Amino acid sequence: MKRSVVLFAAVVLLFLISCKHDELSQTDKILHNLIPDKTRYILPDEKNLAEIPQFPVNPLTPEKVELGKKIFFDPIFANEAKRYDMKYTYTCSTCHVVESGFRAGRMQGIADGGYGFGNKGEARIKYPYYANDSIDAQGARPLAQLNVAYVENTFWSGAFGSEGKNSGLDHIFGVHIPLTEVNKLGLPALESQNIEGLGVHRQQFSKKIVEDAGYKELFDKALPDLPEEERYTRKGASFAISAFLRQLLTTQAPFQLWLKGDEDAMTDQQKKGAALFFGKAGCTGCHYEKNLGSMKFEALGVDDLYEHGGLNTGPNDARNLGRAFFTNRPEDKFKFRTPQLYNMGDSGPYFHGGSIETLEGVIKYFNTGKKQNQRVPDSQLSSFIRPLGLTDEEVADLTEFVKNGLRDPNLKRYKPDSVPSGLCFPNNDPSSKVDMGCN
Structure with missing residues (x-):
């Protein structure tokens, strides 16, 4: 009788492990489908x-x-x-x-x-x-x-x-x-x-x-x-x-290790966040190069540095104009280059004006889709500033991916x-x- 109980317990445990494995595999499957070409995002070894x-x-x-x-x-x-x-x-x-x-x-x-x-x-x-x-x-x-x-x-x-x-x-x-x-x-x-x-x-x-x-x-x-x-x-x-x-x-970030074949390099939450990044949240509309940045210039409607305690700058600082600071073209006003995203969780604040303190705040800003800086005309505002419809859980998952899934711990x-x-x-x-x- 005792042996039967032990055997039954072992079968139940294997079943639970199998279910958990299936759940993780499903998350991985979604992510693999979203990123069919892993080489697009794999960074070369810094020693090579x-x-x-x-x-x-x-x-x-x-x-x-x-x-x-x-x-x-x-x-x-x-x-x-x-x-x-x-x-x-x-x-x-x-x-x-x-x-x-x-x-x-x-x-x-x-x-x-x-x-x-x-x-x-x-x-x-x-x-x-x-x-x-x-x-x-x-x-x-x-x-x-x-x-x-x-x-x-x-x-x-x-x-x-x-x-x-x-x-x-x-x-x-x-x-x-x-x-x-x-x-x-x-x-x-x-x-x-x-x-x-x-x-x-x-x-x-x-x-x-x-x-x-x-x-x-x-x-x-x-x-x-x-x-x-x-x-x-x-x-x-x-x-x-x-x-x-x-x-x-940043070759030692969990996402980089996952891209190179280590299925366990990211946590399940980070994988869910990655699936949002490459899927529902639409982050790759701007962050699509190998470093998860790009040469796209977008007006995101955020405040400037002088509004948050910046020294040696002010409301008339031409640098506040973004791309137009260089080109002097009206259509380039308030548009700034899309930055890379690795190790961004190591230090805030964020955006060119340091106007949002946390990465979670950044993701909530995009999720809300409402401009912060009223001096940026709606006509200049990026089409990406619109409500994303992410739930609180999805915001947390996406934050975890950007904060830790993209963090190289050995800089x-x-x-x-x-x-x-x-x-x-x-x-x-x-x-x-x-x-x-x-x-």
Whole structure:
């Protein structure tokens, strides 16, 4: 009798497991049907440089990537700060913090003129001895520097790069945005933006500076094809930084592992959220490229940065116009580039103006389909701003997919243990050093 009871219990358990397996398999089946071609979204291995999108003018090499990483994190090149005591205190990674998904850990990035770090950049504030108009602060919520190898034209406005959406727009290079004069060099977007960005962010390069910083041999090994008159300049530094950025790929995210065949990489809730993303919610109307972003410019009707505490910006800031900031075309007003979505849960707030605090809030915004910014005319508003009809459970499922299904948990693999200067990083001001426990 006892043996029969045990046997019956085992059969019931197997039945329950089988039912659960069938339920999970059904969720997987739906998702597989929605994404029949997995290769469309699989990112290449970051170590396989040959498979990463790049350009003949700046081919990826291990030496170049390594140099770019060092420059990105080393405060030694923060040599043009407005105040002497703020020299060598900030880096590229001040506003693109690893722990915050390579975005600023707060609503606005502050390089020169800021101090403090917190745990992941959230505690950085304006240095009291700087006027608001003298700090180096971004006029929009900083975009993540992840998966940018799949971005044809950088900035929220898509202003940099001579190809892609900017092909045929040579006549406005340098006109409405003086910094875009660099597009006339015919370089890719990343390389162009970083040449100008190093200047904007008060970092200077020369042969003497590079030698004094102990970087000359690194530059020589990484950039042998650049003539010496260009190698130790912002152009050379930009080529190295751009190479580093191109291989910042979120290959360890659960969704990436699922795409590559690991059926258990995502939870059932994440799979349900993915099915909504690629199905009912219509997210792929804009987020359809390999990095789940695109070069589509849409007016989503959200607030601007100045309305949420942004410094060195205001209602007349031309950057609030989005694509029209670059093109000056009325039809481009308030339209911003579609960002990639990996590791977005690592740091809020969201949209170009940092106007919504949480990812759940973003999804609820789209689900409601009602504009936030009354200055954006309905005639300009994206057709995607309409009620989606998602239930509370579906909102939770979609949030879980974007927040954790698309989260690479090991971005620290892209962060060096130290930099050649020996300085603290990503920030080197006294307050940040205390926050980071760096002496």
